[in-house]
Amino acid sequence: LSIGSKRSPRRWATAIIHQFFLLSWDLWSYRNDRLHGTSGILAVASHKVLNASIADQLALGHTGMTAATRHFLFLPRTIISGYPTALKKQWLSSVQLGRRNFVANLQPANPFHREAALMRDWLLPHQPP
Known part of the structure; x- marks a missing residue:
C-alpha cells in the first residue's frame, strides 16, 4: 500500500x-x-624529465647549433620551465633539430663521397711495401 x-x-x-x-x-x-591531471603524479614526473633535458640543452650552449636556431637558447630557463608539457617537447625538438642540422651542414657537399673514395682506392694501383 x-x-x-x-x-x-x-x-x-x-x-x-x-x-x-x-x-x-x-x-x-x-x-x-x-x-x-595537470598536477598529478605522471604530469609532475614528465615535467621533471623535460626540465632536466632542457637544462642539459641549455648547458651545452649555442655551440653546435645553426644560426637560425640559436634564438631558442636566448629564452630564460624560468620561462621555458613554465611552459606546458607539449610546448616543452616542441622546444626540445627544435633545439635538437638545430644541432642535427649543424652536424649535417658539416658533412661534405658530395653525397657520393664514400663511393668516390672506394673507386679512387680501387683504381689506384696497389703498391706493395
Missing part, C-alpha cells in the same frame, strides 16, 4: 543506491585526476 509520500521506502532505497553510484563516480574521478 503506497500513499505516494516522498518518504516511501522505495524512494529512500533508490536515493541511497543513487548516492552510492555518485560516491563511486566521485572517488574514481578524484583518483583519476590525482594520477592523470
Whole structure:
C-alpha cells in the first residue's frame, strides 16, 4: 500500500543506491585526476624529465647549433620551465633539430663521397711495401 509520500521506502532505497553510484563516480574521478591531471603524479614526473633535458640543452650552449636556431637558447630557463608539457617537447625538438642540422651542414657537399673514395682506392694501383 503506497500513499505516494516522498518518504516511501522505495524512494529512500533508490536515493541511497543513487548516492552510492555518485560516491563511486566521485572517488574514481578524484583518483583519476590525482594520477592523470595537470598536477598529478605522471604530469609532475614528465615535467621533471623535460626540465632536466632542457637544462642539459641549455648547458651545452649555442655551440653546435645553426644560426637560425640559436634564438631558442636566448629564452630564460624560468620561462621555458613554465611552459606546458607539449610546448616543452616542441622546444626540445627544435633545439635538437638545430644541432642535427649543424652536424649535417658539416658533412661534405658530395653525397657520393664514400663511393668516390672506394673507386679512387680501387683504381689506384696497389703498391706493395
